[in-house]
Amino acid sequence: MPRNQDRAKIERLMWRAGFGGRPAQIAAMTKAGVPATVETLLRPRGRALKGPAPRIDGAPLDPVNTYGHDVLWWLDRAVRGEHPLVERMTFNWHDHFATSNDGVGDTRLMLKQYWTLRGGALGKFRDLARAITKDRAMQLFLSLANSEKGEPNENFARELLELFTLGVNNGYTEKDVREAARALTGFTFDYDTKSFGYDPERHDDGLKRIMGRTGRFKPLDVVDIAIGHKAHAPFICSKLWSYFSPRPCPPKLLRSLAKTYRAAGTDVKPVLREILNHKLFYAGLAEPDMVKSPFVYTAGLLRLTNTWVEDDSWTYRLDQMGQVPFHPPNVSGWEGGTAWLSTSSIRARFDAASAVINDTIEDGSIKATQTPAQAIASAMAATGHPRIGARTANALRRYAVQSVAGKTEDYEVEHYFPERQRVLRHLLLAGPDAQVC
Amino acid sequence: MSRSPVRGCRDLHSTRRAFLGRATEVVPVPADALDGLDAFAKSGGLTRRNLLERGVGLWIGTAALAGLSTRSVLEAATAQAQSAPDATILVSLYLEGGNDGLNTLVPLADPLYKTLRGRVGIAPGSTLALPGIAEFGWHPSLSGLKTLYDQGKVAVLPSVDFADADQSHFNSRAYWQRGIVGQSFETAGWLGRTLDVVGTPDNPLQGISVNYSPDPVLTSHRAATATVYDPSNFNFYIGDVWNSDGFTAAYRNASSGATASEGLAAARRTYANAFRVRDQLKPLRVDDQHPLPPVPVAYPDTDLGKALQNLARMLGAGFGTRVAALSMGGYDTHDDQAGDHAELLTDLGDSLLAWQADLAARGLSARVLTMVWSEFGRRPEDNDSGGTDHGAGGLMMVVGDRANGGIRSEFPGLAQLDEDDNLRVTTEFRTVYATLLESWLGVEAARVLPKIDGARLPLVK
Numbered sequence: 001m002p003r004n005q006d007r008a009k010i011e012r013l014m015w016r017a018g019f020g021g022r023p024a025q026i027a028a029m030t031k032a033g034v035p036a037t038v039e040t041l042l043r044p045r046g047r048a049l050k051g052p053a054p055r056i057d058g059a060p061l062d063p064v065n066t067y068g069h070d071v072l073w074w075l076d077r078a079v080r081g082e083h084p085l086v087e088r089m090t091f092n093w094h095d096h097f098a099t100s101n102d103g104v105g106d107t108r109l110m111l112k113q114y115w116t117l118r119g120g121a122l123g124k125f126r127d128l129a130r131a132i133t134k135d136r137a138m139q140l141f142l143s144l145a146n147s148e149k150g151e152p153n154e155n156f157a158r159e160l161l162e163l164f165t166l167g168v169n170n171g172y173t174e175k176d177v178r179e180a181a182r183a184l185t186g187f188t189f190d191y192d193t194k195s196f197g198y199d200p201e202r203h204d205d206g207l208k209r210i211m212g213r214t215g216r217f218k219p220l221d222v223v224d225i226a227i228g229h230k231a232h233a234p235f236i237c238s239k240l241w242s243y244f245s246p247r248p249c250p251p252k253l254l255r256s257l258a259k260t261y262r263a264a265g266t267d268v269k270p271v272l273r274e275i276l277n278h279k280l281f282y283a284g285l286a287e288p289d290m291v292k293s294p295f296v297y298t299a300g301l302l303r304l305t306n307t308w309v310e311d312d313s314w315t316y317r318l319d320q321m322g323q324v325p326f327h328p329p330n331v332s333g334w335e336g337g338t339a340w341l342s343t344s345s346i347r348a349r350f351d352a353a354s355a356v357i358n359d360t361i362e363d364g365s366i367k368a369t370q371t372p373a374q375a376i377a378s379a380m381a382a383t384g385h386p387r388i389g390a391r392t393a394n395a396l397r398r399y400a401v402q403s404v405a406g407k408t409e410d411y412e413v414e415h416y417f418p419e420r421q422r423v424l425r426h427l428l429l430a431g432p433d434a435q436v437c
Numbered sequence: 438m439s440r441s442p443v444r445g446c447r448d449l450h451s452t453r454r455a456f457l458g459r460a461t462e463v464v465p466v467p468a469d470a471l472d473g474l475d476a477f478a479k480s481g482g483l484t485r486r487n488l489l490e491r492g493v494g495l496w497i498g499t500a501a502l503a504g505l506s507t508r509s510v511l512e513a514a515t516a517q518a519q520s521a522p523d524a525t526i527l528v529s530l531y532l533e534g535g536n537d538g539l540n541t542l543v544p545l546a547d548p549l550y551k552t553l554r555g556r557v558g559i560a561p562g563s564t565l566a567l568p569g570i571a572e573f574g575w576h577p578s579l580s581g582l583k584t585l586y587d588q589g590k591v592a593v594l595p596s597v598d599f600a601d602a603d604q605s606h607f608n609s610r611a612y613w614q615r616g617i618v619g620q621s622f623e624t625a626g627w628l629g630r631t632l633d634v635v636g637t638p639d640n641p642l643q644g645i646s647v648n649y650s651p652d653p654v655l656t657s658h659r660a661a662t663a664t665v666y667d668p669s670n671f672n673f674y675i676g677d678v679w680n681s682d683g684f685t686a687a688y689r690n691a692s693s694g695a696t697a698s699e700g701l702a703a704a705r706r707t708y709a710n711a712f713r714v715r716d717q718l719k720p721l722r723v724d725d726q727h728p729l730p731p732v733p734v735a736y737p738d739t740d741l742g743k744a745l746q747n748l749a750r751m752l753g754a755g756f757g758t759r760v761a762a763l764s765m766g767g768y769d770t771h772d773d774q775a776g777d778h779a780e781l782l783t784d785l786g787d788s789l790l791a792w793q794a795d796l797a798a799r800g801l802s803a804r805v806l807t808m809v810w811s812e813f814g815r816r817p818e819d820n821d822s823g824g825t826d827h828g829a830g831g832l833m834m835v836v837g838d839r840a841n842g843g844i845r846s847e848f849p850g851l852a853q854l855d856e857d858d859n860l861r862v863t864t865e866f867r868t869v870y871a872t873l874l875e876s877w878l879g880v881e882a883a884r885v886l887p888k889i890d891g892a893r894l895p896l897v898k
Contacts, residue, residue, distance in 0.1 A: 354676055427684070
């Protein structure tokens, strides 16, 4: 079944490199094939958003001033986004350069950081790392602002090396962290006027020795020293791979990705191209092994059902699922993987599907002549023909028969045939197969 | 000190958590019960640790004497552990924000208290006395707690924390929750790791977060845990679907079977666990025909009172729970502390009193210890806003019939403070954890707490 296999590949690509393909897109992409679709993802054209802008209780979103609207704002961009890989990489970088508004306390700065991340999402890592060093939310979050000569704060320096560029204890020492912190001094923030700046007087312009290099380094020199280190390319390529596959990156592939990355001058685009075309990325199509993150699951749920962000329940739903954009748990981002799933988070995922289905199928709208096979086909069509495994297919068939067995009276048909449809759609949207991609 | 209270507290106002718990089942054995079994343990190829982890009681000695094979002893021990109806239970109650220990247990005999607490100090005459101890008095709102203390059911530790705390809510809370001080990539909480060591993979209710999202102390790597605020209504709903047995069966079918995919296996297992928890909790549902059963002492009508009542109902139903966690907010009293703190402590003391009475009525009070903790204490010198800023050396309490009542750690006094003008820390919180792991849960502390030293405290009787 080469045709099915091609479609399965495109579905995986759109889930892992985006937020799930809209039903109408999948067929066209399948026809175009994987390499061409990857190119489209890497070089998107046209409008970034499509569909109606969200309105909550009749008013547009107010992400800065209304609690939770920042979350809805980002979710809406994922749902309406026409440049899925850009949007997905923006979110991946949010996880990588994890900054939480719990520590920043200024939603305006968090929204600005979104644009910092988005601007560099598919560009050179060097540019993005330099931009994030100057990013105000980051400067507040990791105490870079007001870190000054004489008493440098090591917070940002440590994470820059440990989390952002090299990996824990991977090519640097405590001494390097302290020296890097000296070089990173001079950024200022005035708590009264809320203004940011850089004061050469507060910068330590003495000689520093960082990872074997000596000089009167300035803040951004530290970024260049870190990404110039030989451990950086394997580290960042391995991290990129982990955003697209839960399987360990084989050493040979990692060497190849690192080589590509270096040759491109830290441009991530060719690395992503290599990952998204690699056969290991498409392994296990019949039984996918990547757990969708709550944000991806939720955006995908809305995309599959052609639903828009229309109420503010998604903020607390994402909270209960365990992933609130702009609020990663700490600077190392979300743990991810199977850790997403707990008895409470799975209930929240279940409820999310209930919310999408609610009030979409009227009692009395389905005739008693609908066969079980027709009922399943109808549910598949309404949920974007999601990939399902044999277990789910079997569960659907059994339920489709048993749920209406003996329901022949008019008043029974009126309710139970639509009820069957509600449950079939629910299982397709929220069942175990819907949790993985 | 240029630390701004507003800035210091931003991290506290986080209500969001991405810590996720997964679930398991454990059995405790007092470590002492195994003393003298070394020879047997060696001969059978067993270690003290194996035995501890399998939760074997004293009877194992009898089994050994009876000449059973190592294998059959172990199998029996495991079976006993998994069904142990008398397993000990540890409950973590977190006072969120940094409880003011100095105004909870007031150091009456310290002459500097009056000086440093000129604005929010508790009048010595209004405190509630501790029998035989003139140095301290309870906050006047703690009559409920005093009752328990006077019954010998409260072990009090006046200055517990870790060295060189930076007074960040975020850091301190994370360290306490993980049981690891300092930077760490450990994502699991110390009680979650306890379940990882001794739990079973298929009983989520062995570790219960009484909340809407998993408590970080219960986050585990492998063990299943449950997050249930209210067992009266833990259920799955689909709008306009009347036959819930129908969709439950469909979900169970779809969630059955083995798969090589770790992710898919986790999704199936989690659904199976969640529906199991739903079924297990069914007898606890409350509706018109099944009203909430009466309790011996009324719980306060507060979030904490409700949460403890909910937990007592779950423990009473015998699901093999070994650890549970809940929290109570509002302790970050930077301003107008007097009224707020009094209200919080009234709630705390009265809730604990009702909780102990409820546990006793259910025959559980000898099996449950409640550990009350906060991420830090507050600065001895009060501030200009009628409140107190972040300090060190918080007050911990262990409450229960088997708690070794009394003051169980050193109070450092106010005369000599640390370099940040905070209370000196006399006891590391990890020592308390280690003690409870070994003396109460029957788990070797080093399996859960990396680099733990040998210090222990007399907290359990």
